Each structure stands twice: as structure tokens, then as C-alpha cells.
Amino acid sequence: MSTKTKSDIDIEQYLANKKKLIDGHIKKLFSSNNYIKPERLWNAVRYSVLNGGKRIRGVLCLAAFESTNKIKSENNLYIEDCLTTICSIELIHSMSLIHDDLPSMDNDDLRRGKPSCHKAFDEATAILAGDAMLSLAFELIIENTNKISNIQKLKIINILSKAFSHGLVPGQILDLAYSDKKCGLKEIEDISKLKTAALIKASVLCGGIIGLDLSSISGEDKLHTNRRILDSLENYGTKIGIAFQIIDDILDITSDTKTLGKTSGKDEKQNKSTYPLIIGIDESKKMAEKLINEAILELKDLQTENKLLSSLARFIINRIN
Amino acid sequence: MSTKTKSDIDIEQYLANKKKLIDGHIKKLFSSNNYIKPERLWNAVRYSVLNGGKRIRGVLCLAAFESTNKIKSENNLYIEDCLTTICSIELIHSMSLIHDDLPSMDNDDLRRGKPSCHKAFDEATAILAGDAMLSLAFELIIENTNKISNIQKLKIINILSKAFSHGLVPGQILDLAYSDKKCGLKEIEDISKLKTAALIKASVLCGGIIGLDLSSISGEDKLHTNRRILDSLENYGTKIGIAFQIIDDILDITSDTKTLGKTSGKDEKQNKSTYPLIIGIDESKKMAEKLINEAILELKDLQTENKLLSSLARFIINRIN
Numbered sequence: 250m251s252t253k254t255k256s257d258i259d260i261e262q263y264l265a266n267k268k269k270l271i272d273g274h275i276k277k278l279f280s281s282n283n284y285i286k287p288e289r290l291w292n293a294v295r296y297s298v299l300n301g302g303k304r305i306r307g308v309l310c311l312a313a314f315e316s317t318n319k320i321k322s323e324n325n326l327y328i329e330d331c332l333t334t335i336c337s338i339e340l341i342h343s344m345s346l347i348h349d350d351l352p353s354m355d356n357d358d359l360r361r362g363k364p365s366c367h368k369a370f371d372e373a374t375a376i377l378a379g380d381a382m383l384s385l386a387f388e389l390i391i392e393n394t395n396k397i398s399n400i401q402k403l404k405i406i407n408i409l410s411k412a413f414s415h416g417l418v419p420g421q422i423l424d425l426a427y428s429d430k431k432c433g434l435k436e437i438e439d440i441s442k443l444k445t446a447a448l449i450k451a452s453v454l455c456g457g458i459i460g461l462d463l464s465s466i467s468g469e470d471k472l473h474t475n476r477r478i479l480d481s482l483e484n485y486g487t488k489i490g491i492a493f494q495i496i497d498d499i500l501d502i503t504s505d506t507k508t509l510g511k512t513s514g515k516d517e518k519q520n521k522s523t524y525p526l527i528i529g530i531d532e533s534k535k536m537a538e539k540l541i542n543e544a545i546l547e548l549k550d551l552q553t554e555n556k557l558l559s560s561l562a563r564f565i566i567n568r569i570n
Numbered sequence: 571m572s573t574k575t576k577s578d579i580d581i582e583q584y585l586a587n588k589k590k591l592i593d594g595h596i597k598k599l600f601s602s603n604n605y606i607k608p609e610r611l612w613n614a615v616r617y618s619v620l621n622g623g624k625r626i627r628g629v630l631c632l633a634a635f636e637s638t639n640k641i642k643s644e645n646n647l648y649i650e651d652c653l654t655t656i657c658s659i660e661l662i663h664s665m666s667l668i669h670d671d672l673p674s675m676d677n678d679d680l681r682r683g684k685p686s687c688h689k690a691f692d693e694a695t696a697i698l699a700g701d702a703m704l705s706l707a708f709e710l711i712i713e714n715t716n717k718i719s720n721i722q723k724l725k726i727i728n729i730l731s732k733a734f735s736h737g738l739v740p741g742q743i744l745d746l747a748y749s750d751k752k753c754g755l756k757e758i759e760d761i762s763k764l765k766t767a768a769l770i771k772a773s774v775l776c777g778g779i780i781g782l783d784l785s786s787i788s789g790e791d792k793l794h795t796n797r798r799i800l801d802s803l804e805n806y807g808t809k810i811g812i813a814f815q816i817i818d819d820i821l822d823i824t825s826d827t828k829t830l831g832k833t834s835g836k837d838e839k840q841n842k843s844t845y846p847l848i849i850g851i852d853e854s855k856k857m858a859e860k861l862i863n864e865a866i867l868e869l870k871d872l873q874t875e876n877k878l879l880s881s882l883a884r885f886i887i888n889r890i891n
Contacts, residue, residue: 414702
């Protein structure tokens with residue numbers, strides 16, 4: 250299957266390249282002396298954040314940055330700060346997976362094809378490693394960025410912390426409340442908007458915050474001027490985020506454990522309400538397709554490069570084709 | 571027993587007044603519409619953060635603020651921001667207690683005289699409520715402060731996040747590693763420095779960051795000028811923090827469960843190494859006394875009001891008299 254689009258962006262190649270760039274930056278950050286003792290803690294953190302994720306959130310952040318920033322060169326000084334922000338995003342994503350996998354929650358022994366953190370270490374270490382990763386995500390924005398302004402730093406911390414406390418966490422609480430219970434389309438939409446789309450939206454938005462020229466003292470004004478672009482990115486992020494969850498639900502049914510890298514068919518076994526369970530696989534596909542098309546329409550107003558973000562949106566749906 | 575000091579500060583009255591002020595501010599913050607749904611989550615958060623703690627960390631932050639700020643009036647506009655910072659500190663402290671109490675860690679059913687969070691709700695809710703509280707602590711500094719500068723906000727977030735990821739969490743990891751194992755004085759000092767003193771030190775430091783006049787654009791320079799004051803506050807905070815842990819260890823042996831508000835004699839039952847276990851109660855008392863005296867000496871150089879901070883240091887040791 251080719252995922253090349255009309256615009257000739259080889260999105261699989263793009264994803265592979267950027268994943269490599271992101272993994273390299275995360276590895277470099279964690280090679281610092283700050284993350285040696287206690288060994289057990291930082292080993293669990295490294296194990297989890299370097300455990301071969303696809304870095305979809307990170308790539309979306311980078312693509313939003315590249316799509317909004319005028320300086321296209323590889324020497325762009327903001328790229329390092331963008332990569333650090335991506336490290337924060339991936340820390341938050343990974344820690345939410347560690348906690349989701351715990352016995353008192355989804356009780357999953359497998360994550361990305363390897364033992365989940367509480368299996369590789371123990372429950373206490375898994376909880377505490379997740380805790381440290383969350384805090385670290387905010388610290389990195391302050392300590393490991395160089396070019397972005399204080400206003401940008403505060404915006405990014407705020408966007409990410411809200412995506413977590415008012416997105417991922419409420420989403421997981423609702424998800425747990427509805428497991429073992431049938432729920433309707435409205436409920437499943439609420440859950441995916443919180444649990445999945447919130448951080449994807451935040452990732453796109455952070456890329457825009459760094460990419461738009463907001464580094465001067467009058468940053469607050471410029472943020473205002475760029476409100477329309479940021480709004481479009483936000484809507485785009487939410488729509489592809491929900492579509493991403495729909496596709497994930499479909500893949501849980503149609504893929505095997507090895508391909509998924511996590512236990513497949515688990516949703517059904519846990520009696521979890523999913524899109525295909527409620528509206529069927531075909532309707533779910535249609536819904537995801539519609540969301541992706543809407544997301545791409547959002548980009549029309551951007552007045553900036555948007556082929557990249559369109560191709561990434563298309564890629565999400567192509568995962569099931 | 572009277573805790574009045576030579577300087578006639580009625581420290582018990584001061585603590586009671588400030589605790590009331592802090593509790594009121596936390597209650598007000600959590601009455602916002604942001605913390606309604608999902609009910610289970612925010613009820614667990616409210617249950618934990620409003621569960622009648624002594625607010626020692628908050629009071630120390632307020633005292634450091636009052637001791638470094640020249641405007642003594644009750645109308646001081648920074649006081650609201652200081653109270654919001656205290657709310658963040660208390661959120662971090664409370665969430666660390668929720669996670670410490672979990673079955674996979676200290677497995678404690680009782681906290682501040684009431685069922686611990688995972689007993690009052692369930693384990694998953696307790697883990698997730700703690701997660702949300704940590705993230706919320708940083709959000710509040712950004713969203714619920716008005717007067718402090720962006721530099722001050724970033725400094726406070728950085729101080730608190732580091733106290734957590736490089737203090738509380740490593741401290742709890744070491745504490746768990748040494749439970750069921752005898753450890754020496756060096757190890758127990760490392761643990762109390764991380765697990766207890768890090769957040770107490772951070773609280774004092776945050777009070778200083780807000781109290782010193784650092785709100786102008788040249789804040790970074792002023793931070794530099796005030797480095798000596800902040801260093802003194804930091805040393806003071808670390809010393810009283812370790813003393814606080816020593817006294818806590820002594821009280822765990824000498825008090826009953828009702829007075830403590832948590833299960834007493836638990837350290838011994840869990841074979842935890844504590845100061846009195848390693849060096850005896852008398853030597854522990856002497857060590858705490860020495861640390862408090864040293865902490866008070868640190869204040870001599872402050873060139874600001876320090877009676878308040880001296881009295882609070884004395885109060886910590888008076889808890890066992």
C-alpha cells in the first residue's frame with residue numbers, strides 16, 4: 250500500500266525520519282546526569298519513554314511547527330525547542346499509558362510489544378515513574394528550551410497541563426466508569442475527545458505556538474493576531490484525534506496482538522464500549538473518514554503550508570486500509 | 571505548654587489563622603465550574619486536598635513571603651498569588667500522600683484521621699486524582715495568579731516540579747527500597763532530605779520568590795541580587811525539613827493513632843528504618859534541635875524580618891515537648 254499523496258509527500262518516510270529525530274532528542278535529554286539516581290526510577294522512565302512508540306503526537310507537533318514557521322531551514326533555531334516540547338508531550342503520553350496499564354485500571358501486561366512498566370519493574374515503581382514523568386514534562390519546557398519566550402513557555406505548559414488534567418484524566422475516569430456498562434455514541438464521543446483527542450490537539454497547538462513568530466516581548470498581542478490560525482489548528486487536532494481513536498477501536502478488532510504491539514481484542518474481552526461495537530465497523534469507518542475530511546477543510550484557512558498536515562490526517566485513516 | 575517565643579509571636583495562633591486563610595483559598599479555587607465533571611474525579615481531589623492538613627508547608631511559604639516582602643499591609647496585592655502558590659504546594663503534598671498510601675506502596679488505610687483516598691473511593695480513582703492534582707498545581711500558577719511576573723511564574727513552577735521529580739519521588743523510591751532492610755544514618759538522611767525536606771524547602775523558597783520585589787521586567791537581575799537571601803531561605807528550609815522528619819519519626823513511636831491522625835507505630839511494624847530506630851530517641855531529639863538552631867542561624871543574614879521564621883522553626887521541635 251502506498252501512502253503517497255497527490256502532493257508527493259512520502260508520509261511514511263516523513264514519519265520514519267521524524268520518529269528517528271524525536272527518539273534521538275529524547276535519548277540525548279535522558280543521558281544527562283540528572284537522571285541517574287535512583288537507578289530504578291530513571292530506568293523505569295527511560296524504559297517507558299524510549300519503548301518504541303510511533304511518536305504520532307510528536308510528529309504532529311513538528312508538522313504544525315513546520316507548517317506555521319516561515320524559516321524552513323534545518324538550521325531553524327526553534328527546532329530544538331520544538332523537539333524538547335515533543336519530549337514533554339511524549340512523557341505525558343507515556344506516563345498516561347503506564348498508569349492506564351496498572352492492575353487497578355486496564356490491567357494490561359503488554360505495551361508496545363514489551364512487558365508494561367509494572368510488569369518489567371513493579372507497581373510502585375510504575376506509579377512513581379509516571380508521576381516523575383508528568384512533572385518532568387513541565388520542567389523540560391522551562392530548563393531545556395533556549396529560544397522561545399517566557400510567554401510561549403507558559404502557554405505550552407498551560408496547554409499540556411490542561412490537556413492532562415481536563416482531558417486524559419477525566420477521559421480515563423469515564424472510560425473506567427463505562428467499562429462493564431453499555432454506553433451510547435454520545436458517551437463514547439465524550440471519552441475519545443478527552444482521552445485521545447485532547448493530547449493530540451495540544452500537540453498540534455504547541456507546534457503552532459512555537460512555529461508562529463511569538464518570541465518577542467509583544468508575544469501576547471501576536472498570539473491574539475494569530476488566534477485564527479491557532480483556532481484552525483485546534484479544530485484540526487480535535488477532529489483527527491477522535492478519528493485516531495475510531496481507527497484504534499477498529500484495529501483492536503481486525504488486527505492481531507503482534508501487529509498491534511498491545512493485547513488485541515481486549516476491548517471486547519473487557520466489555521468496553523467502542524465505536525465499532527456501537528455503530529458497526531462500516532459506520533465507524535465512515536465517521537472517521539468524515540472527521541478527516543473536516544480536519545483537512547480546517548486547514549484551508551491557515552494561509553500557511555498545509556500539505557503536510559493534510560497528508561498526516563490522511564495517514565491516520567490509511568492505517569486501516 | 572506555651573509556644574510563645576521571646577518575641578511574643580503566638581505561633582499557635584498564627585498557624586491557626588493562616589491555616590484558616592489557606593483552607594478558605596483552596597475551597598474558593600475548587601468551587602470553580604472547572605472542577606465539576608467528572609464528579610468522581612473532582613470529589614476525590616477535594617476530599618484529599620481539603621482533608622484538614624496542618625498546612626505547615628503553606629504556612630512556611632506565607633511566612634517566607636511576609637518576611638521578605640516590604641509591604642506589610644493586609645491589602646498586599648501579592649498575597650492572593652502567594653495563596654494560589656500555596657494551593658499548588660498543598661496539591662503536590664496531598665497527591666504524594668494519596669500515592670504513598672496506595673496498597674502497592676505504604677498500604678495505609680488511614681490519613682489525617684479519615685479513610686485514605688483509595689479507601690474512600692477506589693484505587694484507580696486515587697491514582698488518577700493524584701495525577702490530576704500534580705498537573706493542576708502547575709496550571710494554577712499560570713491561570714490563577716495576577717500580579718507576579720512571567721519570570722516568577724516560571725521560577726515557581728520549576729522549583730515545585732523539581733522538588734517533586736527530584737525530591738519526593740526519588741525519596742519514596744528509596745524509602746520503599748529500604749523498607750524491610752536495615753539502613754544506616756547516611757541513607758535515612760538522604761531519604762528525609764528528598765522525601766520531606768525537598769518540598770518544605772521549595773515552599774519557603776517560593777514564598778521568598780514572591781515576597782522579594784521581582785515583578786519587573788528586569789526580574790532576572792533582581793533574582794541574582796537577591797541570591798543570598800534565597801540561598802539562606804533554601805538552607806533554612808532544608809534544615810527544618812529534615813528536623814520535621816526526625817520529629818515525625820519520634821512521634822510515630824510516642825503518639826497514639828488518634829493524636830497522629832494516621833496509623834501510629836507503623837514505621838516499626840513495617841520494619842522501616844527511622845532516626846530513633848538507628849540512633850535512639852534521645853540522639854534523634856538532639857539532632858533535630860541542632861538542625862533547628864542551625865536553621866535559625868541561617869536567618870541572621872537575611873537583613874529582613876526573621877522572628878516569624880525563627881518561631882516556626884522552634885514550633886517544629888516543640889511538637890514533641
